[in-house]
Every structure is written in C-alpha cells, then in structure tokens.
Amino acid sequence: TLDLTCRKDPCFVKFSEVEKMANIQAEINEVQPLLFPVTIVSTLRFYFIGKKCEILEDMNRHLEAILKEKRALRKMLIKPRCQESLPIEATFHKYIVELLAEAVTFIEKLESHLQTVRSIPQIPNVMKNMDIALTKTEMLVIELEELQEQILKWRELQKEVYSD
DSSP: OHHHHOOOOHHHHHHHHHHHHHHHHHHHHHHHHHHHHHHHHHHHHHHHHHHHHHHHHHHHHHHHHHHHTHHHHHHHHHSOGGGSOOOOOGGGHHHHHHHHHHHHHHHHHHHHHHHHHHHGGGHHHHHHHHHHHHHHHHHHHHHHHHHHHHHHHHHHHHHHHHHO
16 A cells, blocks of 8 residues: 555656656767768768769670670671772762872871871980981091101102102
C-alpha cells in the first residue's frame, strides 16, 4: 500500500524530462557545426563519384559498341581507303589530275620542307657561325696574299742571285 500511495509528483517528472531534452539539445548544438562541413564534403564526394560513374558508364557503352562492331572495324582498317572512287564530274577531272600531281610533288618535298621549318629557330646561330667563318676566310686570304708577295720577292732575289 505504501508503494501505491507513493507517487512521484508530475512536475518533477516533467522537470527531469525537460532537463534531459535540454542536455540532448545542447549535445546536438555542439555536434551540428561539426557535422555540416562533413555533410557538405560527403555530398560533394557522392556528386563527383556519381559524375565519374556516368562517365565510366558512357565509356563502357562506347567500348561495348566498338566490340560489337569489331569485325566491321577490322575490315575498314584493313581495306585501304584510297581504292575507293569518289564521284567527280567529268568537267573537273582535268583539275583533279593537276591537283594530284601537285600533291605528289608536295609529298616528295615534304621532308625537306619539314627540315627547313625545323631549322628556322637555328638560323641566328647559323648566321653567327657563317659570319665567324667569313671573317676567318678573309684573314686567311690576307695571309695568303702576304705569303704570295713574300714568295714573289724571294723569287726575284733568287733570280738576281743566280744571274750574278
């Protein structure tokens, strides 16, 4: 009977519940600012993972289509395209022949043209080397002329010595 008569006051029960709720709310308020950046990062991570998945699925579909067309692609790669004829009006045949002749000439000279283009950055160095070589050649010409004069003088002296 004592247990039956002993009742807790409803105001204290409500007070303890309100206190528990306040404690839980305080914990939520403490954790919520920490969860917000984590939530944003995880959301962005899932977004980019989803985008990557879409890209991979597109690539997979493309590769599957290529595998289905594998035999046809092999035939196309093996068969040279230049053997296929293009429909050209008869009035333009003369121009096509001239164009093909020029194309063949261009292809024959392509390597020399490429070498010329590759050598363009080296032109200043080549010009400098040519100037140095020209200066050395001029010096050698001057020395050669002096040597020629000395030989002619020596010859004249030799003639005078033998004639005496």
